[in-house]
Amino acid sequence: MLIPIDWQVAPVKAFYQLNTIFLSMIMEAIPFVLVGVLISGIIQSFISERWIARIMPKNRILSTLLGASIGVFFPSCECGIVPITKRLLNKGVPLQAGIGFMLTGPIINPIVLFATYIAFGNDWKMVFIRCGMAFVVAVCVSIILSLLFPEMPLKEYTFQGSRRASSAESEAGISAESETACTIDPAVQEEAKAPKLPAGVKARRILDQLYQVCLHGIDEFFSVGKYLVIGAFIAASMQTFIPTSYLMKLGNTPLMASLIMIALAFIMSLCSEADAFIASSFRSTFSVGPLSAFLVFGPMIDIKNTLMLLGTFHKRFVFALIGFVTIFTLIGSLVVGRLFG
């Protein structure tokens, strides 16, 4: 009796519902992407390679730790952070620090941690578990990846220092000084000249730099935007057509339960501010271990940002990244399950 109606109406309705989910994802992600691309533009225009080289520890582990910690100051979500990371890497930030930042940024920031605190019944325990596990996973993954990929796996790598050093046809007859002089960021040159200039010219320069920030932002928005749209569409389709309940039936052992929560986090592609509430609703089904897997994996990797990553990094690197994040999240969640479950 219902079948004829289903055939005609249901697919259209399902598509409209899919579209509603899709648009809500877009509407929630775009503001963060816009902020992300503007920050990326600001980094491009106002932060010099030299400054980064000065503050960045040479030691691999120290630089990873630094990278994994600065997320505290960038309240960003997983969509906005990809363009920022790309820009930082292009400014000479070493791979391990950049990836450390990219992985922890969406988790270790005040807004997300506060949301987690609220979602889990005003308790700090889950906040600490989430925070600590994310940090450890990010540090391990970053160090391993930096060892596996000595060459920057960016699709477009424009950091001049390394390119010049590596390029065999570096121009003969240029002294070391002139080379550094060339690589100085325009902002630094401007700074050096600034005292001589009248205030009006100085203001004009800053205005011009802000104009450049916006131009970079636009470029970045268009290079990242399409991945966001495709990713959100796939995630919305998954939510509409894949009955997530079938997954839950499989979660008998701790390992399977963690794997299922990782799969759910990937498919649902939730914003890292909202995912704690969803995680807390799974408390009846899963224990602390699998929940921590969900809370740590989701902000690091999901459908939306996988596509963005594929647009920014080489394929091999993205798959390695996803693989290692999965492995370490699994291990981490099993350990957490043992300690706190």
Add this chain to the structure above:
Amino acid sequence: MKRFVIMLGFIMMFVYIRVEGNLNMYINTRYSYLSVMTISILSLLCVVEFIRVFREERAEEKRKEAKAAEREVGEVLGAPGLPDSKELHNRSGIHAELDNHRAHHHGHEDHAYREREDRIAQHDHAHDHDPIHHSHGHDHDHGHDGHSHGNTTRLQRAFTYLILCFPIYTGIFLPVQTLDSSFVKAKGFSFPNLDTSANNPGNHQFLRPDTSIFYGKDGYDKLKKKELTEFAGKSEIHLTDEDYLKGMEVLYNFPGEFMGKTVSFDGFAYKGEQVEGNHYFVFRFGFIHCAADSGVFGMLVDFPKGTVLKDDDWVHVTGTLSSELYQPFKQTLPVLEATSWSRMDAPKNPYVYRSF
């Protein structure tokens, strides 16, 4: 210009959805500031993009003029034995390269660079010129990370624009579809599992009460006090749109406190396959942030004998809270024994939102 149009399109979509009052169909309006933020940032970028296009066009004109003028000069200076001929050669080489760049992507900064190049060429020796030019070349690349080079990108760029137009089109022209019982099914919340309740932050406490591991003793007590005092004092609990989610959470968290009390709320009926007789679930979709993280929140209701409801029939139910061992779940669930109920029209806004 296409970029300008697309960004304008996004602004229009956001404004349209706000003006139509449909924002709450997509996101929790507590987060409406996000859409304001989007509109303002995009407007700024639109203005900048417009300036860029304008400047580019002006630069194009100037360059044409300059080129024409240069050709004249070149003809005059073309005489042999000129000391600067090497430099001149160098300069024309750069122009050729710049033209090349332009062919690939409409370089808006070309003009500025060329001016600088010219200045440098006039003052400096030709040897110094080269590395500096090189570094400018890099800067130039920076500015155009967005679109890479080569002929294939024409297609790629068209593809990008097409994809970005898609949400603008669906946002403005496709109707908003509210989530209803069919989406409960689509999401696969079948009832033998706990999955209907899986998206309900309230259920867990009742279904598996030993969740004290999640709460420090103090935190648990504090929470209990804060939320309980809001509802426990009342003998009758009428859940409104505003306190629906909070109320449900409390009812599920502390069912013991509310047994035998009168509870009333609105929702749509949902007949799970396993629900027997006159048992229906009465649900509402609740948003945490947006439609993507929404879930169903509600309660199993024991309607009077002979009640026939279809999925998505909206009802107002009043009843006494009790609990029963619910076989399909093999667990004790809170159940509302309906004392009275009435059909109602679907509310204009079927959703309830989480307030923090």
